[in-house]
Amino acid sequence: MNRLSRIHVLLVVAVLWVTAAYFVGARKAGDTAREASSRQLQIIALDLEATLERYETLPYVLSFQSEAAQALQQPGNAELIRRFNHTLRDIQRQAKVAAVYLMDQTGRTVATSNWDTVQDYTGKNFGFRPYFLDALRGSAGRFYGIGSTTSEPGYFIAQPVHDGTRSGKAVGVVAVKISLDYLAGNWRTIEDPVLLVDRWGVIFLSNRSDWRYRSLNALPSAARQEIEASMQYIGAVIEPLTALQPQPALHPGTEVTQAVGRLGWTLAVYPSQQPVVRAGLLWAFTALLLYAIALVSVWALHQRKRRMEERGLARQALQQAADELERRIAQRTGDLTRANSDIEARYAKLQETEHLLRSTQNELVQAGKLTMLGQMAAGVTHELNQPLTAIRAFADNAGTFLARGQPQRVQENLARISAAAERMGAIIGQLKGFARKSEAAVEPVDLAQSIRASALLLESDFQKVGASLAFDMPQALRVSGDAVRIEQVLINLMRNALDAVRGRDAKIVRVTLTRDGDDALVRVVDSGPGIADDVAQRLFEPFFSTKESGAGLGLGLAISSSIVQALNGRLTAANRRVEDGSGGAEFSLWLPLAAQGQTA
Ligand code: ADP
DSSP: OOHHHHHHHHHHHHHHHHHHHHHHHHHHHHHHHHHHHHHHHHHHHHHHHHHHHHTTSHHHHHHTOHHHHHHHHOTTOHHHHHHHHHHHHHHHHHHTOSEEEEEETTSBEEEETTTTSTTOOTTOBOTTSHHHHHHHTTSOEEEEEEOTTTOOEEEEEEEEEEOTTSSSOEEEEEEEEEOOHHHHHHHTTOSSOEEEEOTTSEEEEESSGGGTTEESSOOOHHHHHHHHHTTTTTTOOOEEGGGSSSOOOOOTTSOEEEEETTTTEEEEEOOOSHHHHHHHHHHHHHHHHHHHHHHHHHHHHHHHHHHHHHHHHHHHHHHHHHHHHHHHHHHHHHHHHHHHHHHHHHHHHHHHHHHHHHHHHHHHHHHHHHHHHHHHHHHHHHHHHHHHHHHHHHHHHHHHHHHHTOHHHHHHHHHHHHHHHHHHHHHHHHHHHHHOOOOOOOEEEEHHHHHHHHHHHHHHHHHHHTOEEEEEOOSOOEEEEOHHHHHHHHHHHHHHHHHHHTTOSSOEEEEEEEEETTEEEEEEEEOSOOOOHHHHHHTTSTTOOOSOTTTOOSOHHHHHHHHHHHTTOEEEEEEOOOTTSOOOEEEEEEEEBOOTTOOO
16 A cells, blocks of 8 residues: 555544544533433423413312302392402412403403403403313313413413303303413523424423524414414414524424423423534544544554664674675685685796796706807817917927027017917816806895906006096995806906907997896996997807907807896897997996895
8 A cells, every 4th residue: 555545544534533433422412411401301391280280270169169150140240240350369369370260151251350450351352262162162271372461471271160050051261371481481590492382383482582482393374374363372473483583503303302281382402512512522632632642653663663673674684794794704715725825836836937947048058058069169179270370380480490599589489389378278268167057156246346346357458458447336236146257247348348449539438337126237338339230130149259360259248148147137239329420339237136135
């Protein structure tokens, strides 16, 4: 059920509930009011009945008065009439009735209690009144109406008067008029409307004075005719109660009624509906309040339940999240452990591979050297052949000069032999250096120091050539390697540079030391002719040399390159681009810097 239809249902239930409460409350209050009214009605009815009954016998007793019969027989006997008038007035006063009077057979009043008042009935004819006609016919006559002489309403009770024999026809009628107005006076204290209604529905007595002589409903024409004939409400125009302005608030069906008297009267009390409505409203309001409280309670309970559910869900979600986290951590830990062992395995493999590579590299180098042996043999043969041939020639010369007895010339030739032998020794020495497979320990090496030591060894050579050697080493840098081999490389580079500037106008060699990332960078720059393109391609080849025979073996750069590689460094050659075009070669040597903690 959606929200809107829920509100509709709640509203409909509220309306039904409040309406039901109103009716229950109103009904209860109505019942109470009716009970109270009905008790009141009983009291009023009793009072009325008692009043009517009290005088019932009075005319009957009077009809037996001999004076009555006499008065009827001798209407001209003034004395008799006067005495009877007195008697009637005494009785009227004693009995507290409105009037007592005697009529002859025609209805003409013969004697009356009010003979000495302005309303004197004497001589008045009431033959048209129903009570007279009933009494003349021999039975008791009863009637309520407005007096035609006095214009005062009253209840009339009449009895026939017979002659002494009591067997014959009535000779006259004695009547008593009772005023009931005092009753209406008594009812004034009653708040609710009290009505005494005749059989036609005409209100003739009430505690609401303006309701008197009005009918509850429109009168039927038969009723009108009869009322007119008997002059019952003489002087009054009977109109329905509804014609009254403002209209009396009578709620048909709410009244309590009781039949009274012998003339078909109805006594009615209309209980006020105000308390009934008020009680209904009170019940409705209380019901509304209870409904609201119930709604609020249900709502609060519902909210509480929802909060609990939400809290439960949140807790569940939290638990789930925690479980998930735990699961993930476990998984991740497992993954990490696996990855770790994987890495370890890979590392071991890597180490193994590296080891293999290294040994392969060494072997390859070694193998390379072997393949080079052929070339080398040729080179060596060529290199050694020349001094050897020279030695042979010098020896021959020495022999000849010895035979001629020219010791001076012998000496000269011997010196030349010695020089050639020295040269051969030098060539062999270089070959030894290349063939040696060094496994020197790797240690931190102060590069600036190595550069200076190398320069010192070449100092005399530079002087001889007249070349200058300059340094630019702003900072001390340590690399890991082995000092002897690093110096071998540096000497090679510097010697090549010196060879390059030999015979040039400007003979300048410059060595710089800088840092390049994790490496130290040594640059050896010269003012020589630079490296020709075809030379550049073969620069690091063993036994490649452009120098004149005997000046170079072509092994310097090849050996240097293999040393640098073994130290995880790099060696490159390039031509300098200088503005004036006096290029020169530039050799760059990178060597990894020693780790921080290492000391020289
Ligand atoms: P060698 O010095 O015995 O010739 P190297 O291997 O040291 O053997 O050098 C090979 C060749 O590289 C040299 O013959 C030379 O032609 C060239 N070379 C080396 N250094 C320089 C340089 N600084 N300037 C010009 N050419 C050079």
